[in-house]
Amino acid sequence: MKEKIIRFMQGRYGVDQLSKFLLIVGLVVVLVSAFLGNNPIALILYLIGWIFVIYCYFRVFSRNVSKRYSENQTFLAKTYGIRNFFQKQKNIWQQRKVYHIYTCPSCKQKIRIPKGKGKIEVRCPKCGTTFIKKS
Known part of the structure; x- marks a missing residue:
């Protein structure tokens, strides 16, 4: 068959x-x-x-x-834009277990920080702004 x-x-x-x-x-x-x-x-x-x-x-x-x-x-x-948006959301959701994802306060660039490192100073790779976040 x-x-x-x-x-x-x-x-x-x-x-x-x-x-x-x-x-x-x-x-x-x-x-x-x-x-x-x-x-x-x-x-x-x-x-x-x-x-x-x-x-x-x-x-x-x-x-x-x-x-x-x-x-x-x-x-x-x-439909590329719609499919790309949902693919990004799926990717971010999968990474939530291992990483914190923060947004730079000045340029709005998303920055991925590993979880469990305590309070750390984060430097934005795009604009160089530094800010303190808990990972």
């Missing part, structure tokens, strides 16, 4: 970030429409959600690889 699926997908585009995004948004919109009950807005949302899901699968099974790749690159370029 696995070989049949591999043979079927040969030459097709497959799953990428835009397809994942379309699938998640489509399913969320369908679920939201289910909670809204029986009214025209819920029906419209339901249809829009299924259009997203269908377009997602169209992209996955498409044989026009260059066109799908171009669409994905455009999506990634337009």
Whole structure:
């Protein structure tokens, strides 16, 4: 069975970030429409959600690889700022166990200080300002 699926997908585009995004948004919109009950807005949302899901699968099974790749690159370029913000927040959250992250009072540069060193004098690498913080 696995070989049949591999043979079927040969030459097709497959799953990428835009397809994942379309699938998640489509399913969320369908679920939201289910909670809204029986009214025209819920029906419209339901249809829009299924259009997203269908377009997602169209992209996955498409044989026009260059066109799908171009669409994905455009999506990634337009969402770079949002994805970069969340990646930075995730990185800061992971470092919280080992480091304190302070902001320089004069230039607002973020400075990472190891935890457990007591009261230390911190020198900003960007502007040279020194300030005392507890690590």
